[in-house]
Amino acid sequence: MKYSRIPAALAAVALLTSACGSPQAATTDGAIRVGIVYSQSGPLATYGAQYAEGFKAGLSYATGGSGKIGDRAVEVTYADDAGDPVKAVAAAKDLIGKGYKVLGGSTSSGVALQVAPLAAENKVLFVSGPAASDAITGANKYTFRSGRQSYQDVLTAKSYLGDGKKVLVFAPDSAFGKSNVDAVTAVLGGAGATVTSIAVPATATDFTPFASQIKSAAPDLVFVAWAGTTAGAMWQALDQQGVLSSTKVVTGLDIRASWAGFGAGGTKLNLLAHYFDGAADNAAYQALKAGVPSGKTDLFHPDGFAAAQMIVHALQTSPDDVDKMVAALEGHSFDSVKGKLTIRPEDHALLQPMFQAKLTGADAVSAAGTVTAEDATPPAATMKG
Template sequence: MPQSSRRTLPAALCTVTLVLSACGAPGAIPEEQGEDGPIKVGVVYSASGPLATYGKLYYEGFQAGLDYATDGTMELDGRPIEVTEMDDAGDPAKAVSAARELIGSGHTILAGSTSSGVAVQVAPVAAENEVLFVSGPAATDAITGVNDYTFRSGRQTYQDIRTAATFMADPDGADVTVFAQQSAFGQDNVDAVTAVLEEQGATVDSILAPPDSTDLIPFAEQAREADPDLLFVAWAGETASAMWQALGQRGVLESTKVVTGLDISASYPVFGEHKGDIEFLAHYFDGAADTEVAAAMRERVEQDGGTVDLFTPDGFTAAQMVVRAASAGDDTQERISALEGWTFDGVKGELTVRAEDHALLQPMYQARLTGSGEDAHPELVESVPADRIAPPVGE
């Protein structure tokens, strides 16, 4: 899906400004920090709200990543890394308010954004105030290339769709339906599926349900009546269980080729007897990558009582990027330069921050679920190389 490497957000998103005298000039490092003061990092994520489970995984990964990247010191060149976390509850307005407060109190690096709707609001705040922003699990393609100050530590929707396309022998002439929610995440998936598969000759339609809808039977019935060659399911949040039950009850999973992203481990039992009827693309699951970094992440997360899951690597990678940026000094432009084009060993293997638009190039996975009930677990089918699913660089 072509996009410029430095897109301009709609005016409604660009009106978010910071007017706090405590900040001084944009990009300026507060005097109290100085060259020997703490490196102040603000993490704004969903500690509560509908994406709280994802947010918890992200933050556990972030803490483990800081420990790993600093060799357990939580310092960089003798300077402590001071982390302040704030809960946005998945609300863009709360996220913007938190970002303002953090910048106003001298935080020159921001991380977080579990929600795509949050990420697209925080990104312009970072740019206007010339601070670094490393977005997290938010998958919207709109974050890649949005401005010079914004990076991402997770995958993006385009990479999901390119991975989904690897399940099709030939999309030419196929009818594809996207089953998703009416949200930034859902619409982004519709746009990405359309861009990727229509270019290959498929016809793409969509069925979108309100995010707060609890009765999903009518939408499952629409999917059954559409009878596509491929149903791509893009769903996030607490209603996933009800959604899969609805598709199963209406016979969609048995009659249609269904591809979806593998969600968190708590969702595995939901698929039940239908798991063999579903193809899974995976951003990550514990055991997907057999790397030293993945082992180090697991060890640290489990020592603190956590469990590695879908978005744990996003937090871990964010911490690696924060430490890399901060190692360049206090100048934001120098921090940006340190990240652009950086190739490093991450949880999933070799990762690259593409200099042109800050896309994070990374492998993805095909997976299957085995076992039943509480014993259901994913197994790796194939690792999809980063270059095979890389989003196009904007012209």
């Protein structure tokens, strides 16, 4: 689930390559080229920065520090899509035209849903990143994901419903928002709840009218799925209008920098967590922590780390045959930052544990529980191509 984002520009940094983030950069003969198209700039830049840092740490970890598959260097080119599907498709086409057979990235759901069919048309491996739309799962045989999907967030929220029957989804009017509405309707509606929704225009800056709508609806549970830089204003409006104190509000824990944006009502929230620093402790986590410049891991670092692990596994199986890469990933299980991850072969869903948390301060969170990968397993999707 995506929540508030505090954009921060990320300069493209070359990884084991002289590409320096430019799709036009020259490559070294014999190298295996990987293209990462993600949000270096735009509203999701902070998420993109975490993904890229995680990818670099994961590539080093998965290759034992060599940056190589056999005796061939993995050469990574980073391209900025600025969260714009048109720019993403243009960058992906440019890389594919240069012979790249492996692409990663997609911070935005809208971007991933445009790049996925391009991957199928050109028979290149595409490992989507933090993009959470459920529609990415089963998009086609060449598309995988290295993060969680909205349905997994909603399955984590299911335990909060209790005996309540009225659920309201508060989300942006976007592919991400619609994915959450669909997932809540399927999961909580399927459990007997009546699900309604409020879709907020992306241009909204005054949330008081929307908060009043929530209050008037008097739901037993409000499921908030947010994306963008306006989260602070949104939460303030919900708190000021009494929404947080009049009903149970469930939402996701966003990046650390956003926690203060919950404001005074933050401790009233029931938080779902894709990940937070220290949610799990294992060799992959320690490697990620050591590889992150700040020394503190955050929400989407694991997505980049897992993407690198998946890509390395695929390349180790066959560095040049994409169909063999796909076959190697289907059904593959591996230990990553969050714990054991498994790629479901029939639709490429990434099965993984999820977490529950409570905010205890502006910069402090405590673990409240773990939802197993089995309990957070989304229903199988039909592979589209």
